[in-house]
Amino acid sequence: MKASGDFHYRIGSRIGGWRPGAHAGLARGAGDDFVVHASLFERPDPRRVDLRASLRDPRGDWLVRVARQRSQVAVAAAVDVSASMNFGTPARKLDLAADFVAALGRASFAAGDPLSLCAFDRCCHDDLRTPPTRQPGLAELFASRLRSTPCRSSGHDGLIDALMPLAGRQALVFLVSDFHGYGSDLDAALDLLVRARVTPIVVWSPDEIEPPDQDGLLRLRDLESGRLRDLWLRPRLRSRWRAAVAERRRTLQARFLARGIRPFFLTAPFDGDALTRHFLEGE
Amino acid sequence: MSVDIDFLRPAMLALMPLAVLPLIARATEAGGYPDVGWLPADPLGRGIGLALRAMAALAIAALVIALAAPGRPRTVELRTGRGAEVLLLIDRSRSMDERMLPNDWRRLGPFEIRHQTRSRGRVKSQAARELLGEFVARRPDDRFAVSFFSASTLHVVPFTDHDEVVQAGIAAGGVHRGLSETDVGRALVSSLARFEKRAYTGSRIILLVSDGGARLDRDTQMAIRAGFERQRVTLYWIYLKGFGRPDLEQAGEASAAIPEVALHRFFQTLPTPYRAYQAESPEDLAAAVADVGREQNHPLDFEERIPRSDHSRRFVAAALLLVASLLVARRWELRGTS
């Protein structure tokens, strides 16, 4: 069964902002999310007079229903295009990321939220950046440009710069990366996003987490540092490999959970339903 | 045995730094991996990988050395072989340009012989040169010197074990006709002096090839006798007896007046071994030369020039072995991570 390429995101908490949208918000306005009754003097909106409540009101005021409007939320995704994302056959990890970005474009269009996209590696890529937009085509275009990105440079120092426009804002932020080699810079980046709801998309290729079945000499070169590692693959080493992957997964999860963030682990192929479930479970 | 090594192309050794390339360069055919720090450390794999790179480095080093062409330089070794020091003393007088009896002379009538010898027989000097050339070629252990004589003695090739030079000396004797006079006495004295100051190594021979004799005066006879005695040289005289020329073994007092017989008789009084071969036809000459070859096979201490021995092939073979091992090792190399 082919995994669905579409997903829906949800935001667990109410969000601020006046612009009407699809998410539960804090702003009062037109909506069916009742908050409180107010007197017509305070809220001179006769359309919303609640007759039944007015009759029951001991003071005999005309009461008006006050509701929260549904708000939109700014959605952003920052995609790691460093060399390590160049890994995986037939689909590179960056191709998986592109699948996700395209799906995000469709999801945000469905929700009517503005979506901004950017890419980073050693620096922030200005040529790979879209301003907040509701056009679905732009995300598709961005995804296709990701697919053709060669991924040459190493590092992820551009992460902070890429996230700077989102600093302190309420937003739904997707950090798309394999999170290899992140240190305190990840904390600094997450500090920027205190008011945002962050969803790390941890892109790991199946080739990366699962050792080859064959026994023999495996010569590997770090895509970022160029360091070499020669492994003599055998059952014992294979189990150590898997243990190392599990350990890395646990560490990463613990690190994010300390900030109340639940990462989503993305392996090929991109499974939208799983991501939707991830959001549902996060309620 | 020395362990000297020299290089024909020492400049090639400047390429030696190439050998560190496999050690320092990133292996391009290694599969890329996002973060090797994540993977478990594997001393076994590390050792194998290091060994493979060391093999590649050694292969390059062996190739560079092979390119520089190492080898043991040319040396001289004292060897004991069977052979002799042979001085070829060849008459270059004009009479040597005459012809010998044709090979089938026995079947010819006495009248025909004279005529046929003029037209058909081999030229004496040419037949002698060819046979001596073969003689030299068949005796690689001997050291030869080549001298010609006429009025003076032409010591052309001093003792050498380079057969090619000896042959060139013999061949030079065939260019153009001979000279007019002969002085075999002077030639012998001068040739005996060639052995002077040479270490006595076993067996010394003067192979005199001539077609005529001479009556030697008393001084010359004494000088020759003293020379043979001091240098301990064996004398072989290959007497190319022309048609109608005197036989060496003629008896009688009167024949002492014949120069050839006189010379033969003088040689017989020498204190050192002497043998004469009378050759009338090329057949006889060949038999005489073969005879000399059979007789003189004494042990001989000689300095053998050992030519430069090239060792580059060993290094090529080593490099080949390494490359082949690397190729075989690739069978256990996994293709990428997929």
Added chain:
Amino acid sequence: MIARRAAADWRLTAAGALLVAALLMPPLPWPRSNYDFLAVFDISQSMGVTDYRQQGRPVARLDYARRALAAALTELPCGSRLGLAAFTGYRSLMLLAPVEVCEHYGDLLATLAQIDERMRWAEASEITKGLYWALRAARDIGGEPELLFFTDGHESPPLDGPPPALFGDLRKGQIHGLVIGTGGNLPRPIPKRDSAGRDRGFWLPDEVAQGRGPDRRNEHLSARREPHLQALAFRTGLDYLRLEDFHGLSAAMQAAPRVRRREVPTDLSWVPLALALALLCAAPLGALIGNRGVRGSHRPHP
């Protein structure tokens, strides 16, 4: 990635094949420049005149000529050949057929050392005829080597009247080479040596054959007779060189028209070796200096 590994496999296999080729390869005939010479030395009495100087010492003409040739030999490329002959009386006599100069350098020097007045089989010095005989020798020895005729040009007995005509069997220009004028400009007395090589003073005017004219009464003195030698060279189609220093002889011997292209068995195994070395070094060298940034894509190349 796959293509890269295939290329690496191919490189290793090719390097191995080249090494096998280098091991099995016999020496191949390969054209190389070298030279063929027949050196003829005048060993007549006048060549004993000591009018050269080397390191402050007087050196006889013949000695100087032999040393110059020995020095020039070291500069000839291997595969070159040299034969030796001597001239006295009216004849040049072949002593050593041409042999290769590198392999037999020692033997050539040894034979060269033998060419001196003790060889002299006749006392006259008819240089014109001697040169003709030398041309014959060069023609008949095979390979038509270039002739190097070292002489001072001192004819004895002196030529009265025109020099003898070129032998009928010789053609002008058939043999190339050099007439090498040896000796100084100033007429000097000729040392007299007996057959054992002992000095016996100098030749006196009435001991030598003098010319007929009153101006030809100095035949007991000898200098380099350049006009005579130049005329001889012209008549025979040879070049003329005045022997002044070792370098001049070497340069004249290696002049362009004397080059022979000859196929010499040559060990060319360095060619496959160098190629194999290049193949072995290509990948690591490329990784080191070239496309450092390119990280192998996992995608097969389209």
